[in-house]
Amino acid sequence: MSETLALAxxxxxxxxxxxxxxxxxxxxxxxxxLRGRTIExxxxxxxxxxxxxxxxxxxxxxxxxxxxxxxxxxTGGEDFFDVTxxxxxxxxxAPYHASPKDFEIFLAYNxxxxxxxxxxxxxxxxxxxxxxxxxxxxxxxxxxxxWRCHIxxxxxxRAVWDxxxxxVSRYDGAMFSAPEFSRQLPIPQYLFYPAIDPLSEKNQELExxxxxxxxxxxxxxxxxxxxxQISRFDRLKDPVGVIRAYRIVKRYFDCQLVLAGGSAxxxxxxxxxxxxxxxxxxxxPDIRVIELPAWAPLEVNAxxxxxxIVIQKSLRExxxxxxxxxxxxxxxVVASAVGGIxxxxxxxxxxxxxxxxxxxxxxxxxxxxxxxxxxxxxEHGHQHVKESFLITQKLKRYLTLFLTLARGS
Amino acid sequence: MNTAETPFEFVTVSYLxxxxxxxxxxxxxxxxxxxxxxxxxxxxxxxxxLGSHHFLTEGFSNDFAQWVLSDTNRNDLAxxxxxxxxxxxxxxxxxxxxxxxxxxxxxxxxxHFAGQSALERFYFCESVEVTVPxxxxxxxxDEFREGLAHLSHASFYFHFISSRLRLQLQTNDFSHWxxxxxxxxxxxxxxxxxxxxxxxxxxxxxxxxxxxxxxxRKT
Numbered sequence: 001m002s003e004t005l006a007l008a009x010x011x012x013x014x015x016x017x018x019x020x021x022x023x024x025x026x027x028x029x030x031x032x033x034l035r036g037r038t039i040e041x042x043x044x045x046x047x048x049x050x051x052x053x054x055x056x057x058x059x060x061x062x063x064x065x066x067x068x069x070x071x072x073x074x075t076g077g078e079d080f081f082d083v084t085x086x087x088x089x090x091x092x093x094a095p096y097h098a099s100p101k102d103f104e105i106f107l108a109y110n111x112x113x114x115x116x117x118x119x120x121x122x123x124x125x126x127x128x129x130x131x132x133x134x135x136x137x138x139x140x141x142x143x144x145x146x147w148r149c150h151i152x153x154x155x156x157x158r159a160v161w162d163x164x165x166x167x168v169s170r171y172d173g174a175m176f177s178a179p180e181f182s183r184q185l186p187i188p189q190y191l192f193y194p195a196i197d198p199l200s201e202k203n204q205e206l207e208x209x210x211x212x213x214x215x216x217x218x219x220x221x222x223x224x225x226x227x228x229q230i231s232r233f234d235r236l237k238d239p240v241g242v243i244r245a246y247r248i249v250k251r252y253f254d255c256q257l258v259l260a261g262g263s264a265x266x267x268x269x270x271x272x273x274x275x276x277x278x279x280x281x282x283x284x285p286d287i288r289v290i291e292l293p294a295w296a297p298l299e300v301n302a303x304x305x306x307x308x309i310v311i312q313k314s315l316r317e318x319x320x321x322x323x324x325x326x327x328x329x330x331x332x333v334v335a336s337a338v339g340g341i342x343x344x345x346x347x348x349x350x351x352x353x354x355x356x357x358x359x360x361x362x363x364x365x366x367x368x369x370x371x372x373x374x375x376x377x378x379e380h381g382h383q384h385v386k387e388s389f390l391i392t393q394k395l396k397r398y399l400t401l402f403l404t405l406a407r408g409s
Numbered sequence: 410m411n412t413a414e415t416p417f418e419f420v421t422v423s424y425l426x427x428x429x430x431x432x433x434x435x436x437x438x439x440x441x442x443x444x445x446x447x448x449x450x451x452x453x454x455x456x457x458x459l460g461s462h463h464f465l466t467e468g469f470s471n472d473f474a475q476w477v478l479s480d481t482n483r484n485d486l487a488x489x490x491x492x493x494x495x496x497x498x499x500x501x502x503x504x505x506x507x508x509x510x511x512x513x514x515x516x517x518x519x520x521h522f523a524g525q526s527a528l529e530r531f532y533f534c535e536s537v538e539v540t541v542p543x544x545x546x547x548x549x550x551d552e553f554r555e556g557l558a559h560l561s562h563a564s565f566y567f568h569f570i571s572s573r574l575r576l577q578l579q580t581n582d583f584s585h586w587x588x589x590x591x592x593x594x595x596x597x598x599x600x601x602x603x604x605x606x607x608x609x610x611x612x613x614x615x616x617x618x619x620x621x622x623x624x625x626r627k628t
Contacts, residue, residue, distance in 0.1 A: 020561070021559060022559050022560050022561035022562075023561045023562070025559070025561065026423075026543070026561040029421055029542070032541070179534060180529075180530065180532060182428045184430060188427055190428065190537075191426035191427075191534060337528075346475070349465050384464070387461060387464070387562070397423075400424070401425055403423075403541075404537055407539075
């Protein structure tokens with residue numbers, strides 16, 4: 001059986017203090033023509049992952065605007081999720097040989113869910129490839145279907161994409177996180193940024209005492225500069241490269257490095273990378289390698305807020321929302337120019353971009369030498385996130401999309 | 410206090426960004442894109458950029474200039490593109506002509522730069538506009554001030570910046586109404602002279618409010 005999720009209320013007016021009453025008034029004005037109209041969001045998981053995190057906040061906020069919105073989760077067996085995980089990696093460009101059986105499993109579960117999900121809302125929003133074939137249930141001219149793709153499709157596995165494209169082409173529109181992630185399709189494609197919630201535990205304001213407690217717990221000195229990268233222990237996040245950049249900076253500044261990410265205990269590759277990181281750290285007392293629980297929003301928040309500079313030295317990246325999280329906290333960010341990061345970091349305006357270990361080290365040294373520039377970048381970064389990467393902006397984009405679809409018809 | 414016969418109706422705007430099928434990896438390809446992209450695309454990368462990056466007041470006036478600077482490292486061309494002031498235009502066609510002329514002249518003068526690959530490609534996008542009334546009207550200067558003070562960024566941008574294209578005049582909705590509705594031509598002119606390139610939307614609004622307050626004190 002598919003699952004319809006009931007979520008706790010999030011008062012929209014709580015955002016007025018942060019964003020201004022005018023922004024909330026604007027959301028209400030945009031939503032007015034859509035009041036009572038039905039929307040169905042469908043993805044493949046209720047917990048874990050960025051999509052579920054966003055829907056958990058977005059759906060209650062849409063309800064505040066009197067939209068009749070439901071979030072349904074499709075179901076599948078282990079075999080289905082094995083196949084869709086392989087599809088996911090293949091669409092990101094990983095090598096993969098899809099077998100006919102894989103496609104059969106994918107189609108069978110989509111067919112089964114077509115029998116249990118309502119799929120009759122005026123606007124049906126399908127998230128990611130797993131439920132993409134639900135479009136088969138659409139009756140001609142009955143309602144609007146849009147596909148939200150959170151994956152970088154710039155270099156997809158040809159066989160998997162050719163298979164999916166047949167379904168995607170039948171939607172009324174597709175949404176991607178960056179222009180370069182999109183494909184040549186016969187339907188309109190829109191830019192939809194991922195978003196952070198300024199009132200969530202990961203981004204809300206914290207008491208200084210709590211931040212001090214977190215620093216004390218991890219034996220971090222608040223009196224010396226703190227360089228931080230928050231990310232799982234994954235080679236594509238280049239934690240070893242971060243340590244090498246730190247060592248260059250350390251020649252000039254008495255700083256500390258914090259590498260904090262989700263536990264590697266249930267991820268064999270993560271455990272290997274963690275070992276590599278510890279080897280590279282070589283017991284340096286000023287490097288803190290912190291394994292956090294899978295969900296530790298308050299600790300992440302505190303570490304980001306305590307940082308002098310936040311680093312995101314990824315070799316590849318989807319959108320990289322940890323950058324938005326840091327910018328929202330007015331932190332100067334030094335990050336690699338990959339994936340969606342340059343959308344968030346406008347070089348020399350909202351942060352600094354780098355392309356190598358040496359470049360990363362140089363930009364960090366520059367900011368430590370020019371704290372006034374670091375403050376200005378942090379302030380601009382905060383404004384950039386406020387303008388484009390908050391959950392309220394995402395809601396606004398959805399409202400605009402629904403109005404555009406409805407008016408077009 | 411003057412009362413306008415026709416009230417000022419506050420409206421807000423929201424834009425969807427539609428990803429186009431064109432992109433450019435060199436200055437020569439940028440020129441081709443500029444020549445062939447839709448009006449909505451020129452609007453998106455010039456007018457709309459000014460709204461979405463309103464908090465930046467240094468060197469970031471349109472996407473074309475920013476890409477030329479950051480991805481092709483041609484500071485001279487970037488400066489020329491950034492210097493095109495949207496307040497001088499009342500049509501996209503005229504703005505496109507000048508964008509094309511600047512890039513074309515540069516490519517002709519420096520042909521060896523025209524084909525050099527950029528660090529990242531430029532993707533042509535379009536703005537899809539949706540406007541809705543805020544349900545707020547003003548007939549007097551006091552009511553107008555009250556409405557202006559509480560506008561969202563998007564609504565302020567719509568009335569103060571993108572309105573020039575809609576009106577096909579070198580003015581904005583606020584100045585237009587202040588002059589025509591309330592007969593305050595001097596105030597309208599002062600409002601129209603607030604520099605949107607060296608101010609953020611917030612500081613522009615603050616200047617407008619100060620100008621209005623000065624006018625209210627006079628009366």
